[in-house]
Amino acid sequence: MPNTLAVTLDDVLAAREVLADVLTPTPMELSRALSDRTGLEVHLKCENLQRAGSFKMRGAYTRMSRLTEEERSRGVVAASAGNHAQGVALAARLLGIEATVYMPHGAAMPKLAATRGYGATVIQVGTTIDECISEALRHEAETGAVFVPPFDHKDIVAGQGTCGLEILEQVPDVRTILVCTGGGGLLAGIAAAVKALRPDVKVVGVQAAEAAAWPASLAAGHPVPVSSMSTMADGIAVGRPGDVPFGVVAELVDGMETVGEDSIARAVLQLVERAKLVVEPAGAAATAHLMDLGQEAAERYEGPVVAVLSGGNIDPLLLLRILRTGLTVAGRYLQLRVRVPDRPGELAAVLTMLAEQSCNVLEVQHHRRVQGLKVSEVSISMTLETSGHDHSARVVQALRDRGYTVDPL
Known part of the structure; x- marks a missing residue:
């Protein structure tokens, strides 16, 4: 039967070639604390230590590197709460492309500053990623700039999938991969790469319960928007799954879990205190799920387990509040x-x-x-x-x- 998935292993391998001179594999750290807590061997894939502070650079650079010279001359436009913004801005600087990024009001100050620091023009509109996407698409129509979506494009998903290749190389005997999930680009990319090479590996997405569009969407068989969102995990606060990732996730991913705000705060604290890693709330969702399960994790999953820390771009003031909440919860x-x-x-x-x-x-x-x-x-x-x-x-x-x-x- 022919492969009808929007993104295949060949796409991910091609993306890896594009990224070879731009990115190096991020570290994989064994977490003794989480291993003891769950009874499983747990590793942390440190995408918080990636260039621009998250996995987003993988997809953004892959997509933008494939623009024609004529398209590059028109510039690019993007919409993001921060991580995709930084990825696009840095990729644009490396490729010599002008970039405009729409970011919501309330976006973390360090993310705004970093995006501007990479040379992008930042325009703040609305309070959600979806509002920013609408404005970015209007900008595209009016100016001819090429829209670089945060997750809903084949090249974006393929670029994110290079993280999955690294996981298989760094933990060859991995049996479970837990992935923080918003629009689904990272989850779909990892699943496309991992399932093609190791179909025995379980791949599971983890969402913030207060912004969980995927469970209802998977149940309905198509993307379904949520009516409202309220989560500290702004990086995965996406109101509707992407069409391109949806097909891959629905076909390949083994499950979708949700975690509450207190659990996310506790996970951020755990990662700072025990792993010595600064991780933003969105990037701590997979860790939060393992912490919620505790010893029950060994009944749900086989080890070794890899939890992806998808980003580390966090406002220090927010980090202070989250740590206080985490200490209270703990x-x-x-x-x-x-x-x-x-x-x-x-x-x-x-x-x-x-x-x-x-x-x-x-x-x-x-x-x-x-x-x-x-x-x-x-x-x-x-x-x-x-x-x-x-x-x-x-x-x-x-x-x-x-x-x-x-x-x-």
């Missing part, structure tokens, strides 16, 4: 309100008791004007640093054993 921040008798020395007694419980007190606020308080009471709001959920539970119980009323914040 039980490392404990926020509570304690009602104590309003008498001299009581606050000192509470703080002394917390020191005895090996807590680090980060913030303390003393309130007398709180609804529901008795005249003889005060309320103390505290943020504490603990070693985890068990430690937090012991601290709360110790406070209650002393007779204090304790409420979580």
